[in-house]
Amino acid sequence: MELDYSGLEFKCGIECHQQLEGKKLFCNCLTLNSDKEPDIRFERRLKAVAGETGQVDIAAKYESEKNKKFVYEADSADTCLIEYDEQPPEQLNRQALETAVKVALLLNAKVVDEIQVMRKTVVDGSNVSGFQRTALVAMNGFIETSLGKINIPTICLEEEAAQKIEESDDFIVYRLDRLGIPLIEIATDSSIKNPEHAKEAAAFIGMVLRSLENVKRGLGTIRQDVNISIAKGSRTEIKGFQDLRSIPKVIEYEVRRQLEAIRQNKQLEKEVRKAETDFTTSFLRPLPGAARLYPETDVAPIKITKEYVEKLKKELPALLTDKIEGLENKYKISKELAKELIDNAHFEIFAKKFSKIEPLTIANALTSIPKEIKARFNLDSAKLKNEDFEEILGYLNEGKISKEAIIDLLIKKMKNEKIDLKEYSKISEKALEEEIKKLIEEKPGLSIGAYMGILMGKYRGKADGSIIMEMLKQYL
Amino acid sequence: MNAKPGDRIKITAKDEIKEGILMPNEETESIVIKLDNGYNIGIGKKKVKEIKVIEKYTLKETSPKKDIKTDTKKKTISILHTGGTIASKVDYRTGGVIARFTPEEILAMFPELKEIANIRSRLVANMFSEDMRFKHYTVMCKAIEEEINHGVDGVILTHGTDTLGYSAAALSFALENIHIPVILVGSQRSSDRGSSDAAVNLICAANFITKTDFAGVAICMHESTSDNNCLIMPACKTRKMHTSRRDAFKVVNDKAIARINYDTGRIDFIKKGHGAKENNKRLALRAKFEEKIGLLKGHPNMFPEQFKFFKNYKGLVIEGTGLGQTQVGTPNEITKIHMKNLEAIKQIVKNGCIVVMASQCIFGKVQMHVYSNAIDLVKVGVIPGQDMLPETAFIKLAWLLGNCKKEEVKELIGKNLRGEINERLMQEEFLG
Numbered sequence: 001m002e003l004d005y006s007g008l009e010f011k012c013g014i015e016c017h018q019q020l021e022g023k024k025l026f027c028n029c030l031t032l033n034s035d036k037e038p039d040i041r042f043e044r045r046l047k048a049v050a051g052e053t054g055q056v057d058i059a060a061k062y063e064s065e066k067n068k069k070f071v072y073e074a075d076s077a078d079t080c081l082i083e084y085d086e087q088p089p090e091q092l093n094r095q096a097l098e099t100a101v102k103v104a105l106l107l108n109a110k111v112v113d114e115i116q117v118m119r120k121t122v123v124d125g126s127n128v129s130g131f132q133r134t135a136l137v138a139m140n141g142f143i144e145t146s147l148g149k150i151n152i153p154t155i156c157l158e159e160e161a162a163q164k165i166e167e168s169d170d171f172i173v174y175r176l177d178r179l180g181i182p183l184i185e186i187a188t189d190s191s192i193k194n195p196e197h198a199k200e201a202a203a204f205i206g207m208v209l210r211s212l213e214n215v216k217r218g219l220g221t222i223r224q225d226v227n228i229s230i231a232k233g234s235r236t237e238i239k240g241f242q243d244l245r246s247i248p249k250v251i252e253y254e255v256r257r258q259l260e261a262i263r264q265n266k267q268l269e270k271e272v273r274k275a276e277t278d279f280t281t282s283f284l285r286p287l288p289g290a291a292r293l294y295p296e297t298d299v300a301p302i303k304i305t306k307e308y309v310e311k312l313k314k315e316l317p318a319l320l321t322d323k324i325e326g327l328e329n330k331y332k333i334s335k336e337l338a339k340e341l342i343d344n345a346h347f348e349i350f351a352k353k354f355s356k357i358e359p360l361t362i363a364n365a366l367t368s369i370p371k372e373i374k375a376r377f378n379l380d381s382a383k384l385k386n387e388d389f390e391e392i393l394g395y396l397n398e399g400k401i402s403k404e405a406i407i408d409l410l411i412k413k414m415k416n417e418k419i420d421l422k423e424y425s426k427i428s429e430k431a432l433e434e435e436i437k438k439l440i441e442e443k444p445g446l447s448i449g450a451y452m453g454i455l456m457g458k459y460r461g462k463a464d465g466s467i468i469m470e471m472l473k474q475y476l
Numbered sequence: 477m478n479a480k481p482g483d484r485i486k487i488t489a490k491d492e493i494k495e496g497i498l499m500p501n502e503e504t505e506s507i508v509i510k511l512d513n514g515y516n517i518g519i520g521k522k523k524v525k526e527i528k529v530i531e532k533y534t535l536k537e538t539s540p541k542k543d544i545k546t547d548t549k550k551k552t553i554s555i556l557h558t559g560g561t562i563a564s565k566v567d568y569r570t571g572g573v574i575a576r577f578t579p580e581e582i583l584a585m586f587p588e589l590k591e592i593a594n595i596r597s598r599l600v601a602n603m604f605s606e607d608m609r610f611k612h613y614t615v616m617c618k619a620i621e622e623e624i625n626h627g628v629d630g631v632i633l634t635h636g637t638d639t640l641g642y643s644a645a646a647l648s649f650a651l652e653n654i655h656i657p658v659i660l661v662g663s664q665r666s667s668d669r670g671s672s673d674a675a676v677n678l679i680c681a682a683n684f685i686t687k688t689d690f691a692g693v694a695i696c697m698h699e700s701t702s703d704n705n706c707l708i709m710p711a712c713k714t715r716k717m718h719t720s721r722r723d724a725f726k727v728v729n730d731k732a733i734a735r736i737n738y739d740t741g742r743i744d745f746i747k748k749g750h751g752a753k754e755n756n757k758r759l760a761l762r763a764k765f766e767e768k769i770g771l772l773k774g775h776p777n778m779f780p781e782q783f784k785f786f787k788n789y790k791g792l793v794i795e796g797t798g799l800g801q802t803q804v805g806t807p808n809e810i811t812k813i814h815m816k817n818l819e820a821i822k823q824i825v826k827n828g829c830i831v832v833m834a835s836q837c838i839f840g841k842v843q844m845h846v847y848s849n850a851i852d853l854v855k856v857g858v859i860p861g862q863d864m865l866p867e868t869a870f871i872k873l874a875w876l877l878g879n880c881k882k883e884e885v886k887e888l889i890g891k892n893l894r895g896e897i898n899e900r901l902m903q904e905e906f907l908g
Contacts, residue, residue: 043702046670085671086664086701086721110492114506114518123670130670136515141490154513293514295499301518393508423838 003255005194010255012192012368016205017160018103018184020096020212024180025090025159026133026299027082031181038073038175042084045069046123070125070427072162074176083176085128088298092117092135092157096182097302099212100137100157101312102183106208106319107152109141111304119298124285125172128160128179133296134158143188143204147197151189152232158183181216184209190227195248195255198226211320226251233258234268237287243326249279257281257334331359332354340367346386353390354397361403365393369407376424379414388413395421402426424461429471432463436471442465448472479904482533485509490523495530509671544579546594551629551686553589554596555582555678556619558612558643559603559636562663562674585667586675592682596628605636605643605662610765610874613646617763620651620658624759630657630685632678637662637716637724640695644711645868646765648693648894649875655757657685658693659708664722673698673722680706680736681757687743692751693894694733698722707732712868712896728838729794729898729905731861751895766790766877771870773836774802780815783820791830791873791885794858795866800842801849818852825857830882832859832873832889834866839906850906863889872896 024031043066074083081087092115101111104302105247119131134156141152160181166173186205192198202224209215209222216222224244227321228251229235236254241247254273257280261268270287318326320342331351337360345367351359366389370381392409395401401409406423412419427435436457448469455468479485481500486493487507496509506518507527546552549745557577579597582589589595601612620631635643640662647658656820659681663674681696693711700723709727718724731747769791772782786792796802804818805811825831833853835842841863844850854860861869869889876885891897898905 042700043704044671045676045703047672047675081721084701088720097600112517113520114508116508116516117668118515120514121670128671129665130672134515136513136517138509154515156515293516295516301506301508303518351745 003252005255008255008259010194010228011190011230012198012226012228012251013102013188013190013193014192014198014202014205014227015188015225016186016202016209017207017223017225018186018209019160019216020099020182020184021216022095022182023093025096025157025182026091027080027180028085028090029078029080030178030296032078032439033181034075034078034177036075036077036174038163039076040074040079040084040176041072043069043071043171044085044125044128046125063343068125069171070128070172071173072128073165073173077177079179083128083179084131084156089296092299092302093182095214096157097137098312099182099214100155100184101304101309102212102316103209103378104138104141104155105154105309105316106140106211106238107138107143107186107205107312109138109152109155111138111309112136113304115302115304117299117301118293119296120158121292122161123253125174126164128161128162128176131296132159132161133299134185134293136324142215143201143208145197145200145204147193147200148191150191150201152186153189154185154187156185156187158185184215195251198251199244202247206244207320211317211323212316228253228254230258232262235270236281237460238275238281239272239284242277246275246279250275250281253279254281310441331363334358337363337367346389351388351392356397356399357403362393365389365406365410365473369410372407373411373414377411381410381412381414383414384410395424400425402462402464404463404465408461427459427462429467432459432468433471435459436468436475440475448476451476479527479529480533480800484531484533485527486528486530487519487524487530488526489519490525492519494519495633497533510779513703518648522634536811544583545588550593552594552596552627553592553630553632553682553685554598554623554626554628555579555632555634556600556616557634558596558601558608558616559605559634562634562661562667562678572842587680587793588675588679592679593629593686593754596623596626598853600633603636605639606641608636608643610646610767613643613650613765614763616643616647617650617761620647621759621761624656628656630659632681632685633658633660634678635660635662637664637697641715641725642867642871643867644693644695645865645871645894645896646875648711648896649872650761650763650765651693652762653757654693654759654762655691655736655753657688657690660695660711662695662697664698664720664724664808673703676703676738680738681708683706684734684736684743684771687741687853688734688745689753690733690750691753691757695725696736697725699732699735704737706736706738707746708734708736712872712894712897713865713898715865715867717838726779726907728865729840729901730895731902731905762875762879764873764878765871767874769793769874769877771795771866776803778803778817780816780820783824786829787824787827789824789829790877791832792824793832793834793861793866793870793873795836796842796850796853797831799840799846799850800835800844800853800860801847802851802853804852805849818856821853822856828882830859830873830877830885830889831857832861832869834869836866838865841901859886859889862899868896 026324104111115131115135117135120134122132137157138155144148160178160183162174162176162179167173224241226238272284273281274284322336328335350362373381400421401424451472479498481498483498485498486495496511499508499510501508508516508518510516518618526753577599579595582597623631640660661677661681665672667674677696695709695714696706699707704885709732710730713728713730713877714723714725715728717726733747733750734743734745736743768789770786770789771793773795774797803814806814833842842853842860876888
């Protein structure tokens with residue numbers, strides 16, 4: 001049965017967390033997220049700290065009551081005393097801030113006048129210090145969607161948490177390599193109308209993020225949390241979606257779960273739940289209460305001047321969707337190819353430099369040919385360097401080889417074999433014509449396909465297949 | 477603006493209207509408010525048109541119930557506070573840190589202490605330890621004496637870590653014949669964060685006091701970066717060796733007294749012959765310190781003025797290089813000025829300043845008969861400080877000059893009084 005979301009008073013907002021490239025947010029470690037054998041290991045405990053009213057926050061208490069030991073492991077290649085909570089933080093990473101401000105501007109938000117880094121109490125051990133450093137960078141943005149505007153009340157810049165790798169009754173083991181990677185957090189308001197709409201919003205925000213240069217790409221580098229509630233139900237935060245496609249299915253499951261609980265008169269609690277791979281959800285912990293933030297006094301506040309914002313406005317990148325459309329139109333290539341080339345800075349450089357080659361041929365050389373090399377020859381084509389492509393495309397541009405030779409030559413490059421251009425030198429059309437006449441004389445009465453096979457075997461890489469075909473048609 | 481920190485205010489600015497709680501902000505260019513989502517942001521003062529107070533802040537004092545009962549079977553520990561770090565918590569409304577010192581408040585923060593001992597607690601001073609002066613040592617000593625007169629079984633003195641080592645040495649000299657344990661405890665991460673090392677250090681110290689017969693002054697801090705073991709370290713031979721790590725305190729030229737396991741409470745003595753309680757021992761307080769004492773680090777390119785500066789001081793510790801040298805040799809033309817350095821040192825000694833040599837190597841003992849520079853220094857009256865830490869030598873010199881005649885000072889400075897000098901240095905005592 002289809003659910004009527006507006007009838008259910010369905011409210012939904014999403015939070016997107018995007019990791020950034022470069023250095024960590026509060027130290028000079030690189031964001032390698034190493035998974036090598038750890039050379040650092042130590043144990044800690046955390047205490048729940050009482051808040052202003054003398055009451056310990058319920059989520060905080062829930063964790064500390066478990067009275068678990070936390071075992072931390074790390075590779076010293078990408079962690080230092082700051083991750084171990086043994087040294088005060090460095091000042092906020094300016095490159096990360098710049099990216100966050102650019103994201104805010106792309107999302108039509110207003111950057112705050114002065115940024116103050118806060119400590120958000122976290123006692124599950126995922127932050128060695130017992131808190132996550134986070135700063136509100138911009139407010140009151142919005143995105144346009146097929147079902148209208150969705151507001152973006154806050155855009156924050158925060159530290160990524162450590163990664164849980166093992167849990168038992170007495171202890172939890174965390175890897176610290178991920179801790180401190182800059183994370184942009186984008187939160188929408190609760191105006192998302194249905195599960196598909198949530199996916200659309202998440203996809204759009206993801207696209208905006210990937211339009212920027214130094215955001216991380218790949219598995220686990222962007223994560224979505226979904227907050228939902230329905231009439232008579234309870235607010236639930238769902239974490240850990242495998243991919244965008246699972247968002248609508250998991251939301252629908254959660255709504256149905258709450259409807260069932262309401263039907264059975266069961267008490268629903270405010271909870272954080274985990275999105276499971278079978279699109280169900282499971283209990284993680286109670287939803288944290290408010291008032292868990294206090295100033296990070298070790299980091300100086302940052303004034304954001306008008307001039308700074310104006311400067312960054314001028315440097316804003318084109319949105320990915322616009323870039324793809326631009327490539328499609330300019331080079332007359334398919335959308336699929338344009339999408340693949342969007343991250344390849346060399347495509348446009350080569351297209352300009354090698355003006356005698358069709359852009360489509362360059363596009364294929366950079367995308368399909370490496371795939372073919374991998375699939376057909378089981379070679380790691382990722383090892384091909386830009387200089388390799390440049391060299392081979394150069395020969396083609398000078399007419400020294402035919403485009404059929406590209407794949408052979410790239411393979412030679414990979415194998416470090418010497419390239420003898422004579423082997424690939426183009427046969428002149430006149431010589432080719434002579435050869436075709438000779439062949440038909442010697443072996444008359446064959447099919448056009450058979451002649452083609454013989455000729456291609458002999459001239460692969462030296463003559464253009466379409467030209468051979470053309471000539472064959474003439475003489476047969 | 478009549479709004480005060482903690483008030484809920486509405487700010488109307490040129491391009492926005494914001495509501496939140498006004499935060500204290502020393503800096504003048506922006507107004508900082510806490511938004512309802514918990515974040516603080518600053519709003520440029522120049523563009524603010526109007527600030528309206530929506531709700532005045534009224535402080536709700538919620539002190540814990542006073543229902544602490546004394547358990548006669550348990551020992552009594554007095555916790556004396558000198559600084560805010562260890563007993564502080566955050567006011568989440570303003571973000572400020574509030575110090576808490578009554579026994580009720582201490583037990584609310586560290587409930588485990590209740591299981592170990594009866595707790596008395598009070599504030600002696602509330603300051604960063606880098607601001608401490610010798611007079612504060614006298615104040616601490618008197619407070620400890622009062623607690624002893626009250627019959628406590630041990631004292632925990634909470635202290636900022638920067639000069640904790642100096643204070644430990646000062647107390648150990650001043651509390652002559654101390655017959656109870658006095659343990660200095662600091663923390664490198666403040667108590668307002670979940671990861672604070674304060675609880676582990678305090679609880680280990682309390683366990684050590686109640687479960688052993690130790691008498692004397694010592695330091696209790698983390699042994700490693702992990703929250704599992706603390707070390708009890710000798711007051712005069714322990715130094716803060718790292719700016720920020722939990723295990724910043726290291727024993728120099730000696731061994732730790734004992735190791736305490738936080739999880740099990742197990743105590744293992746490391747050093748043989750630790751100061752045990754003796755029935756006939758009774759505290760004799762000698763808490764005077766000579767104020768005019770200097771500590772000078774030797775370095776390349778020394779000038780005579782640097783030594784002459786101390787001519788009206790009663791004592792000076794030179795933190796020399798290597799085995800106890802400083803720039804008084806003249807091997808070539810460029811070093812001619814070093815003759816004047818030696819002359820300056822000779823002059824301040826003549827003026828009545830007692831000059832003691834310690835080594836900036838930190839580890840090892842000065843040996844002033846090996847190189848000619850040191851031999852010349854001894855000739856003009858510099859006294860070798862043995863294997864004393866430069867900081868301990870500094871405190872000891874101030875204490876001796878405050879309590880003894882000059883001739884006695886010269887004799888006692890190189891003799892072991894409180895474990896500050898170790899006659900036999902051992903293999904494992906280097907960076908251990």
